[in-house]
Amino acid sequence: MIYIYIISIFFISCTILPPDLEWEDVTSDHESTLNIIGLISADSLITSFVRVQRTLDMEEASDSLIRDTIGGNIYIYYTSQFIVRNAEVVVKNGVDEYIFEYKDFSFDVNQNEVFQEVYLYNGNDLNPQQGEIWTLHVTAPGGFEVTGQTTIPPTPEIFTEDLPDTFQIYREMEVSWQPMNDNYQLINSGHLGGEYGYEYICGINQEFIISPEESSGIYRREWCDPEAYESSWDEGLLFFSLMSMDNNYYDYFIRYGDAEFTSAFGSGSSGRSFGIDGGIGVFGSIAIDRHSMIMIP
């Protein structure tokens, strides 16, 4: 009898549901500010760019529906309220001044889209050199004004003379580079080739951060699933990319790259800024050295 009673009460308990969530509007007295990413690249394959956005308060719409007629065709699309399209963006290196212009889209030589909603420099005389101090000046309607400063990092160098011509999978190889006194570097590797082209390959140290003074590391690669890929592959290319970065770039993307506040219900940030004054975001610079070699099974 006791058992039955307990079971029945348990059943009743389970039928009691928590109250429905009551959604309410959220307001804030946040004053919008500019949110910038500016990257000065000393690498010929990476274009320097600046993105200018603003922060929104809690009740502000983040996009709006646009109906546009271009060449007689009607386009309907959403446009982000974060993006500031009519800012004046000027980058200086102490000698010259480079005016960056807004582009909705920018294409590379193969007509693949590489940039969207970005400020770019149209000329081809932007040529940052290591040790130079570059500054950023952004002025946007509404009285927004942001400045930034970055020091171009030293050009990284992989010591290719110490590397073999061919890398054999499952073997270890020591990769060495020019150590830097004050800058962090990041090394990345990738594989191109084989029947399936760019394949996913297992291996430790595919990407790692190089602290100042570090000069070498052991590299190893192996197949994740040898039976599936190994037999269909005989030779490919192994790529290394060694990136040096200024401290603003390192702090924003690596040192403080994780979410600042996390909980079970979301994450957030106080809006950090590195190399930026008057707004949030990052103004940094990078340089890259690359090397490739043949990789065989």
Added chain:
Amino acid sequence: MKIFNYITLIFIFALQAQDFGTISGFVRDEATGEPLSYANVFIKDTNKGGITNLDGYFVLTQIPADSGEIVVSIIGFAMVTQKFDLKSDQNLRLDFRLQQTVLEGDVVDVFGEAQKMRALVEPSRISIDLRTLESTPAFIEPDLFRTVQLLPGVQTINDFSSALYVRGSTPDQNLIMLDGITVYNPYHLGGIFSTFNTDAIKEADFHAGGFPARYGGRMGAILNVINREGNTEKFEGHANISLISSKLLMEGPLPKFKGLKGSWMIAGRRTYFDTFFNAMCGEECAESGFKFPYFFYDYQLKVNIDVNQDHRLTYSRFYGDDVLDISFRPTVYEDYDILSDYYEKSTNTFGINWPWGNHTNSLTWRWLISPQLVARTFFATSRYRFHFDMDNKNEGTWSVGNESGSYLDRWSFDFYDIVEDQTLETEISWHGIDNHQIMGGFQLKQVDYDLGMEFEYENLDTTFYAKPLEMKQQTIETSLFIQDKWDVASNIALQIGGRMMKYSLHDQIYFDPRFGLKYLLQKDLSLKLSVGRFHQFLTIANPEDETLRLIDYWLGIPGDRAAPWADHTILGIEYLSENNWLFRTETYYKHFENLITLNQGEQVTEGNDQVSTTPFNEFFDTKAFAYGLELLFKKIAGRSRGWVGYTYAKTMKHIQKHGWYYPKYDRTHTLNIVGDVTLPFIKDLHFNYAVQVSSGQPFTPPIGRYNHWEVYHDAFKDEWYQNEQLLVGRKNADRLPMYFRLDLGLKQKKSLFGVPYERYLQLINVTNHVNPLSYQYRAKENRLTGETLGLERAAVPMFPFFFTVGYRIEL
């Protein structure tokens, strides 16, 4: 030098004790043999008297050699008077066994409470006995921590946690002991329940701060849980079944052997929902292999052996685990293609095995060297561990025509923290000088920490193994302490002491002075002051803002970091009125230095084929302060009992990154009203209630939105992209709405076929008030255009209204 003068003076006084005798002994319950602590023992028609300690032991020194009468009394027991004839220098041993009385008169109750109040010098101390635990509305079943949470000065983090935040201190700063053994993670189910089975508890001593020198190693509060010793007279048993667990307690005398006497007690409980679920699920679960994955259990064992009148050995053991075991029957996959003659058979298995809990053992030797000199030597081991183990294995064979092969993919992930504590302690108390109770001793504590993470991948050709986190430490804490409770005059008592500590990872020797003063302004109105320093040599490395906490990551304070410490200053007034109200008000200030706060962030990230971690040893230097005012009105006798507790508190922490901020557990105002009423018209029916009202807790408010810039680094093409995030204001700058909860309970004792039992009903959050755990946010959408408007939020509620029932049967 002053200390040596002081000690010399004490010994000069001791030499004068020549024409007197000493009376000592134990006071026990006649029915069960349990020691009775705080019993009043005094010589009739004199001002000589004292109270029993937690072992039920008393010693009265400087008693004139003469005949007289000694009186023993305590709440709920019949008073005993015994004649004695004491000779000069005689040590007279008188043991008492008191009979329980059905007359729980108000006078007796007040008398017992008054004795505690008069005897204790330190403020902020309160004892919780089984009766208080059982008469407080419970969440599913009575729980010690839930009751302590209702006391002034104690804050809660949320409904799901029974962790104690005491006067600005976090739970890791509290020393939780079971029969003197440190328990590192005293919770089940992530803190919803404490590990202590209330059936086995005799009483719990809670010090909210300013504790004496005999306690050390923590800078917050002390909770010392004393288990029952077991019935020395007869075998007894109690069974209890509630909504989630069934409990059993058995106790009895040890068989008498060559003059040895003793008792034993074993109490265990286990949740049975898994068994119930699996039975109800039946064939469906049997086919899929699914079992309800969680249960917890614990048991406590205590054995006492009185070797002779002066020696007692006590073995105490606690063993409790939570187990999360998710496993499925292996999935077998078979495929055959008749055209290519391809055949493949594979088997996939996946499982998570995650036990966590505490295992403790202790052996205590109590030696009455002389009536005035009692030594207690104690060896204990305490082990806390969690071990999360996740395995996935996929293996199979294939064949095409005459070719065949096999494959294997197995990976496993382990995350564990093991804390092993071994403690050797000797404590000597000396009552050889009139008006002095001197206690000293040493403690040697070795703690091994092993916090790690392992990842292993295996196929037929290779094995990949990584240990991205490995933090092993061994620390040894050596402590010496001495304290003296000195009744300077009839209305002034001092408690002076100090604790000296050596921590093996530091070169420094630490000294914690402790000082307590009690001044009786008038009868039953006392003023108390306590000042002291408290060092701590371990911490937990959990993120301080985590919403729910299942487990703790314990670490010893690293060698390159200073030991955290706190200074306590407490001033209080206590008054026991003639109409059974105890009134206590205390104000405190605590200053913390060298605290460490984990640099929060994603602790494990898995990108590409690399596992990386944010190490647990990346900490921010932190300092803090806390102050507050507490009021306690406690009705200690009569048909209606309970208390009203109010706390005004402020706690602030400082780290360079955020500046000063309120920690998440800070609540400015807290009001708790707790009561138990014996209803007049129905026999043995009790009604109890608890009202909890407090200010909302701090949280970090979102103030806007922005796109956080992120990057994907690649050997061929780096990409910079954006990820919309909330832009937050200052850390913990806003407050959740006020917390309110009303819990009610009914309890009645009955009998069925001569078997006594008790039935109870508990109603939790009767008003179904929404108390937010946190807020969740979502974008508002224009349903016509699909445009994203601003954000809206909803409170994530904690306990809704629900009720539970239970039975307690006495065998």
